[in-house]
Amino acid sequence: MDLQKIELFSSLNPTEIAQINSIARRLHLTRGESVFNEGDFEKNIYIVETGQVEIYKRTPLNGEQSMAVMKNGDYFGEMAFFEKAATRSASARTLQTTSLIVIEGPDFEKLIHNYPSISLKLLATLSQRLRDTNKLIITGPNTAVTISTAKKECQMITVASAKDGYGKTTFATSLARILSTELNKKVLFLDLDLYFGGGTHLLGVHSPRSIVDITNRYRADEQKFNLLSESIRLSENLFTIPAPRSFLEAEQIHATDIIKLLKEAKKHYDYVITDTGSIFDENLYTVLDTSDFVFFIINFASLSTITDNVRFFHGISKLSYPRERLILLGNNIGPDFTTSKTSRVFPYPVIGGLPRIPDFEPQFGKPAYDLNPTSPYCEVLRLLVRNVLKEVNLKKPQTKSNIFSMLFGEKDPEQVINLQLSQLNPPPGSSFSPIINPRDVRSQVKYVRYNLLFGYIEEAKSNLLSFMEYSQSSAPLCELLGEIFLVEEKLSEALEAFQKAISLDENQHVALGYLSHLSGSKESFDRAIASVEAKIAANPNHLDLINDYGKILMINEHHEEAAIQFKKALKANPNYLEAKLNLAICLAKVGKSEDAIEMLLGVENKNPRLFYTLGEIFYQSGRLYLAYKSYNKASTLYPSYPGLRPKLFELTGYLRKLDTVIDLHEKFVNTSPKFPDLHTKLANFYHLAGKSELAMTQFKKALAINPNYKEAKLKLDALQKDSIWRLAKQHLEGDASDVTASTRSLKAVINFISGDDNTRFPEEAVLHIKNVGTSKTIQKALNATQLEAGSAELDLSPLGLLATQDILLFQIAEVKSGNVIRFAPHYLEKDEILAGRCDVDLDFDLNQESDGLVEHLTKYFLVRLDSKKLADLLVTNGSGGYKAHLRNESNSLEAIGYINPENDSQINFVLNASTKSGIAAANPGDRLSIKVVDHKKDAVFSTDFTVTKSDVLNFYKTITAQESAKAKEAS
Numbered sequence: 001m002d003l004q005k006i007e008l009f010s011s012l013n014p015t016e017i018a019q020i021n022s023i024a025r026r027l028h029l030t031r032g033e034s035v036f037n038e039g040d041f042e043k044n045i046y047i048v049e050t051g052q053v054e055i056y057k058r059t060p061l062n063g064e065q066s067m068a069v070m071k072n073g074d075y076f077g078e079m080a081f082f083e084k085a086a087t088r089s090a091s092a093r094t095l096q097t098t099s100l101i102v103i104e105g106p107d108f109e110k111l112i113h114n115y116p117s118i119s120l121k122l123l124a125t126l127s128q129r130l131r132d133t134n135k136l137i138i139t140g141p142n143t144a145v146t147i148s149t150a151k152k153e154c155q156m157i158t159v160a161s162a163k164d165g166y167g168k169t170t171f172a173t174s175l176a177r178i179l180s181t182e183l184n185k186k187v188l189f190l191d192l193d194l195y196f197g198g199g200t201h202l203l204g205v206h207s208p209r210s211i212v213d214i215t216n217r218y219r220a221d222e223q224k225f226n227l228l229s230e231s232i233r234l235s236e237n238l239f240t241i242p243a244p245r246s247f248l249e250a251e252q253i254h255a256t257d258i259i260k261l262l263k264e265a266k267k268h269y270d271y272v273i274t275d276t277g278s279i280f281d282e283n284l285y286t287v288l289d290t291s292d293f294v295f296f297i298i299n300f301a302s303l304s305t306i307t308d309n310v311r312f313f314h315g316i317s318k319l320s321y322p323r324e325r326l327i328l329l330g331n332n333i334g335p336d337f338t339t340s341k342t343s344r345v346f347p348y349p350v351i352g353g354l355p356r357i358p359d360f361e362p363q364f365g366k367p368a369y370d371l372n373p374t375s376p377y378c379e380v381l382r383l384l385v386r387n388v389l390k391e392v393n394l395k396k397p398q399t400k401s402n403i404f405s406m407l408f409g410e411k412d413p414e415q416v417i418n419l420q421l422s423q424l425n426p427p428p429g430s431s432f433s434p435i436i437n438p439r440d441v442r443s444q445v446k447y448v449r450y451n452l453l454f455g456y457i458e459e460a461k462s463n464l465l466s467f468m469e470y471s472q473s474s475a476p477l478c479e480l481l482g483e484i485f486l487v488e489e490k491l492s493e494a495l496e497a498f499q500k501a502i503s504l505d506e507n508q509h510v511a512l513g514y515l516s517h518l519s520g521s522k523e524s525f526d527r528a529i530a531s532v533e534a535k536i537a538a539n540p541n542h543l544d545l546i547n548d549y550g551k552i553l554m555i556n557e558h559h560e561e562a563a564i565q566f567k568k569a570l571k572a573n574p575n576y577l578e579a580k581l582n583l584a585i586c587l588a589k590v591g592k593s594e595d596a597i598e599m600l601l602g603v604e605n606k607n608p609r610l611f612y613t614l615g616e617i618f619y620q621s622g623r624l625y626l627a628y629k630s631y632n633k634a635s636t637l638y639p640s641y642p643g644l645r646p647k648l649f650e651l652t653g654y655l656r657k658l659d660t661v662i663d664l665h666e667k668f669v670n671t672s673p674k675f676p677d678l679h680t681k682l683a684n685f686y687h688l689a690g691k692s693e694l695a696m697t698q699f700k701k702a703l704a705i706n707p708n709y710k711e712a713k714l715k716l717d718a719l720q721k722d723s724i725w726r727l728a729k730q731h732l733e734g735d736a737s738d739v740t741a742s743t744r745s746l747k748a749v750i751n752f753i754s755g756d757d758n759t760r761f762p763e764e765a766v767l768h769i770k771n772v773g774t775s776k777t778i779q780k781a782l783n784a785t786q787l788e789a790g791s792a793e794l795d796l797s798p799l800g801l802l803a804t805q806d807i808l809l810f811q812i813a814e815v816k817s818g819n820v821i822r823f824a825p826h827y828l829e830k831d832e833i834l835a836g837r838c839d840v841d842l843d844f845d846l847n848q849e850s851d852g853l854v855e856h857l858t859k860y861f862l863v864r865l866d867s868k869k870l871a872d873l874l875v876t877n878g879s880g881g882y883k884a885h886l887r888n889e890s891n892s893l894e895a896i897g898y899i900n901p902e903n904d905s906q907i908n909f910v911l912n913a914s915t916k917s918g919i920a921a922a923n924p925g926d927r928l929s930i931k932v933v934d935h936k937k938d939a940v941f942s943t944d945f946t947v948t949k950s951d952v953l954n955f956y957k958t959i960t961a962q963e964s965a966k967a968k969e970a971s
Contacts (some may be wrong), residue, residue, distance in 0.1 A: 012118060025104075026049070026099060027101075028098075028967055029051075030094070031094055032095075032902060033094050034092065035076070038088055039716075040090065043077075043104075043109070048070045048638075051099060051671065052069055052071055052097050052182075053092050055069075055070065055076060055092050056090060056093070057089075059089065060512070069736070075623065156272050156292050156293075157272065158294045159273065159276065160288075164775075165299075167299075168275060171354065172295075175385070177369035178394075179391075183394055187238050187269060187270065188227075188240070189239070190261070190274040190275070191205055191242055194244055194277055195247055199243070201364055202365075202367050203365065203367060204366070209230070210242045211242060211261075214227075215252075215261070218257070225264070248953075251811075253296050254282075255286040259286055259290070288957055297329055298328060298331065310399065324782075327384075327667055328351060329351060333353035342930055351384070352380065354381075365785075377729060382395065382398050392426050445476045448460050448480055451463065453577060455637075456636075456638060464481055479510055479511040481497045489643065491518060495518050495519070498514045499515065506527075510528070510548050513525065513552030515528075525556055529552060550563070559586040559590050561588070564579075566579045568958065583599070584613060586618060587599075588616075597617055600725060601755060606633075611637065612634045622631065624654060625688060626728050628690075629729075634835065639834065655689060658688055659689065661690060662685045669698075676702035678700045683699045683702070683715070692725060699712045742901060744801050747796065747836060748796050748838050751791045751840070751865075752792075764778050765781075765813065766780065767782055769808060769809065772825075772954075773908060777793050778799060801922045802826070805898070806827065809826075810825075810840055811824075824840060825955060827914060859914045860910060860913070861956065862955060863928065863955070863957050865884070870941055874898075882940070884928050885931050886929070891916075909930070923952065926947045928944075929942065941961065
């Protein structure tokens, strides 16, 4: 790039430009990469050579605000020229693959010091830029890109969804069958679901060649390569490029390979249908870039799934993809589905819905089209082919079908679809930023409050801030943010959040209650009470309102009145956990600590917040040992709970001092065993230290010496009658080995050369890590020092939330060939989560030991049961004793189910055979069974299934539950 054409340097002469060129360097970034963040202390000046960079600011209450979008020839970061001691006032990130020219701050300062003429010229230009910046009107990036959707020689169709299991593969395979069979179109099915290969399985592809083999052939000789002969022919007009045979091969496919294959495909086919994975990576960007249409399949089952979809669209809008390419379709829709309802959730119109296919289970070689080509599902597909793809020669579906009546009423289905399609061309300048209507945030609030209720503060805050990106004018979300700030003891931020909530809704009663508490405003308290009483009068059976009434009273120190409201809510629902926690706090405040403790200890589904609340009550009532045990339980579950660390530090110091005092008094007693008062004092110290049995022994020894020793007699009697002590010790000192710990901060120390290993690693190698449960991956290039040392340390935080029993797959691959050199799965233990570190021996050499591959790798096997109803049974009815069990009938291994930390609609099971010599967790052909039982051990759900070779190589299997009537009734 000619720097003299850049406004910043336009006043410089060629000699001065040459000086600038001498200190400039190029920086290449992919989509979404950060250039710098608000608060960074760096002084570089950046010039956009190609691509786009967005300058933005983000605050919790006002969300993310786009300041400007920098394009070719624009420059930014120059404000550091004026304020040498200041940090960056905004953040910058790439919106697409971008090349920047970077002028390092220190080099620039040195240059203008040596050449004052440059300094004076730039100062004049920058001063004018500063004046212009002050007049800047904040606008978002223009995403109104118009792409013609006229039929091309070859149509590129992509099918995508925010998560697996939403029906994209069923749609893609059936669409390919209709186009190739009924229209005689030459179709290529490209399976880019690289890790799972659902389309390959459903189409019944059994071939030694996969996309990896085909790509390698293309790399070897592009001139002679012919895609038509290399692809797998399934029928006269249907061809496919199958997915990789295992996860180990998936990492070898890159975006550049896909571009070449698609370019080649245009020469031979009428349609290329691409089934994608649900990972937002460069491969997905590539196919989206080249697609004529993207059919995006949405699951409307719960708001947590809708949120995943909204996040996808948020990413799409930031990347400036043309709106008219996206064809949104609801999957498994029911009688209450209407496209008008979805307009409040998505900024893009939903074209229609796909009906549920009764009793359909994906089977090898049996797409939905092959099972019943005249089904309502296939009829809807024909409707889409005619109206979206404009294949008018396809036979028109029968509009008298019941499914069409359900979807479109009495209207002509084709007219309805075309009306929706017309909405894909918005007025110029309109914004496509996905915003959730404030009326539709109740499920979001419930989702965040669930985490807050259980004490998972970081997750609650992270999810809340994510939701607020899409719904910045929601009073309930601002109120929740204020509650989180209060837990974090950020009082000024909490006050601001509550004020924002009230400005959005003057009747936001809980926010008014907190405002009264923080500001001492009686007016706010009266308004809060009046508002909640009016709402209860209109909805007398709404328990959340009754709980809110009690909360307003409680936070404003009206504990006895608040307790009445909480008891009222618990009378209607004895398992209402938040009401129990609040009632316990009130009881403790009015001197009924034992009642509060007994109630909380009776809750079966204990959590960090409950243990912390117990700790507070024990602390306030002087039972410091039990307070320590409660805080310790909370720490085991969630070490980062706000305020927990100082409490544990204080009590740990107290107990250590107490041990010193006990040692001293034990010596006194041993020296003078005939003094009852010494035994009594030692008993008191034992009791304070939680050693109740030893305390009773010492009291009895004192009474043996002096049967009339009143103090010893009274304290022994009190200790023996202290049911709270016994109950608390039973719950707080029991085995906690089954408790699942989690973290977002974990380091892995990877050792990949043993002492006697003579393996020579290539000069360029990369380390890949994947979480089997979430499919999230990270990779890191290994440098020469690490390769020589045979070890590396890696921060695993990009994998997100990690929990006990997660299976992580580690592998080292050669960069040039993509060949995997070392591989090992790792099962996360609770001790590793709590320590924040795991050690991995990456000593399995695939090239030398491949004969024992399956048995070696399947020491751990994950099964995910996908069922919101059953998951809710385990969570909301935990006190009812609902349990989920998995059993491998072939080797008798068993596992207990737990809720997926990142998806509350799934129950996870992990079979662990690491201690079983010669036994794999699961082998191809093994029969596994799942059973969910209630407190009477009666089954409310059961199913069994067979493990396939593909499951074993991918280390997991997902089962979609068909709930029994009994399970639905229990839910």
